[in-house]
Amino acid sequence: MLSIKDLHVSAEDKPILKGLNLSVNAGEVHAIMGPNGSGKSTMASFLAGREGYHLLRGKVQFKGKDLLSLAPEERAGEGLFLAFQYPVEIPGLGSLQFLKTALQEIRKYRAQEKLKTTEFMKIVHQHAETMGIAMEMLTRPLNEGFSGGEKKRHEIFQMAVLSPSLSILDETDSGLDIDALRTVAKGVNALRAKKNAMILITHYQRLLDYIVPDKVHILFEGQIIKSGSKLLAQELEKKGYEELIASYQKKLSDTSA
Amino acid sequence: MSTSSRLARTLKSVQERKGSFSEAWTKLRKHALDQLIHHGLPSFRDEDYKYTPLHGRWEQIDPSVKAVSSVDGSSSGSFSWAIPLGLRPQEGISVDFWKGSPPQDPRWDIDFLAEYVSDPFACLNILLAEEGYFLDVEGGQRLGDPILLPSFRECGRSSIRVGAGAQVILIQAEQGQAKGFQNDFQEIICGKGSRVLYYQVQEEGSERTRVNNVFVELADRAYFQACTFSFSRGMTRNNLHVRLKNPGAEAHLHGLYLPVQKSLIDYHTHVHHLSGQTESHQLYKGILRDQAQGVFRGRIQILPHAQKTYAYQRNQTILCDPRAVMHAQPQLEIEADDVKCSHGCTTGYLDKAALFYLQARGISLPVAQQLIFSSFLRELLDIEDLRLKEYLEEKMLKTLLPSGYDS
């Protein structure tokens, strides 16, 4: 579904991604872990099409299409979804109006018919209930005055309503209390299906107890330095990054020697 | 042409203006003329007209050059639910139209006008007004349907009086497309405990220059709301002067401006708290595209004895183009000490992070912009008259969406 090959990306002349390779198949859940500043959010935002990055080298294919040639809204139309590490507040914009517009625009992109308001509301009610989102919250302007946890929960609610085929969750678990974490995991697991894939960016093993990943990758200085099964996350939780990074650097100097 | 020779020409044409004037009007005309001679015609050197580029428009403004304007079609088509003023007799209101010289009428408060009118365009209006009306709303009348006020081609002058406890909704719509200059003056006197909602909808074409002088007075517990929605394509200058004379008076002044291309929309407000326990709220918001310009100059004046007064002012603008320019300037003159007063002006570019957030959810760029803009302006569309609200919402969305885009 997603294939990233030798991706080099810079921002303001600073190289951030330095030869990233990643391949995600339909039905898989991948976790990406890595120290602060290693480039996780950059990868996520770049894939979603945020401005301000410069592609130096590399290719990204999404469902057989050249992802990087598409506008951000076209990427969403193709089925890509990014749950933001820091969701944006938009003063005055009602959550429901926002979601309805998003859904209609995606349907328009896919040459599908417009959704009737009653059908839209049915979808909203269904997912709001699963995600424990009160209808009162949906009448408020988007993310305005939402608590940190509410914003994250709202991101997953949006994901559920838009039903994307590839979701990238950037630290959706950070700042969540244990109940909210369970709710978010429930939302993610509900979307988990043969035809869908997910990339979870996280710092904590905790989330992976609820959403068991097929693969775990460690990102360091813009490269994936180690990949493994869910056991890798557990190992990391015990030992920290230091040992992993040291052995990676040793390997590097060995090969260059 | 130099400003002084332009002034001489203007004065000449003023003097040639035929008509018989009452003694009082002759006195007022003399006052206006003295003011004009003393201050001259406004130029960018005047603090009040610094950002209102009148040069290049004098050919339109100069009364000696008769505009080639034709009478524009009435705007009532767009506001079909409102009752055009004077169309048929209406219980509780009386209307007197006049043409030619201002009639002798006790309702003109000449001394008052002479004392307060110093703006050059207000003076020109006194000298050149050729048509107008008196509208009186009887005390205690509660008129449900809005009244559509007539608009004049060049130099109209109207006087509206709302009696004690009366309620009325007024719509002043300008849709003139013809080339020309319009300089009108409207006074609205709100009686004790009256409630007056005054909506201005400006949709003039790019060839039009307009100075719109509105002068409002509020008695005890009067409630007045002015909402000026400007979609003008030419140059529009709005002078709104509000005097809160007695305790309990409350004024809400709202403005929404969406200039495009090379248009300029200018708001000069002057809120004058003459009495304690009065309240004013000003909210002006707009979006500037292309090379458009916006001006907001909000003056709040609170006299020494006007204690327990509340004055609030906010102006927010989004610029969509680096060539667009906004001039925002609050001007506070507060002489009382027991006063609550707050003000804030912000001008900034469109929030890129917000835009990306919407795009990442599949919303195309033009629609995403429209959503952000309309959310920003929403608080100004909290309008009681639902048909007007609907009309303005549609107009706003259309203006905010690039042409040819169908959502």
Ligand SMILES: Nc1ncnc2c1ncn2[C@@H]1O[C@H](COP(=O)(O)OP(=O)(O)OP(=O)(O)O)[C@@H](O)[C@H]1O
């Ligand atoms: N627009 C930018 N301009 C300059 N530097 C940037 C820009 N965006 C990111 N960076 C830098 O790139 C590096 C990677 O940032 P990124 O946000 O991707 O890290 P991260 O792995 O998500 O970290 P965290 O775990 O703290 O969220 C950091 O050093 C950051 O300062």
Ligand SMILES: [Mg+2]
């Ligand atoms: Mg990050």
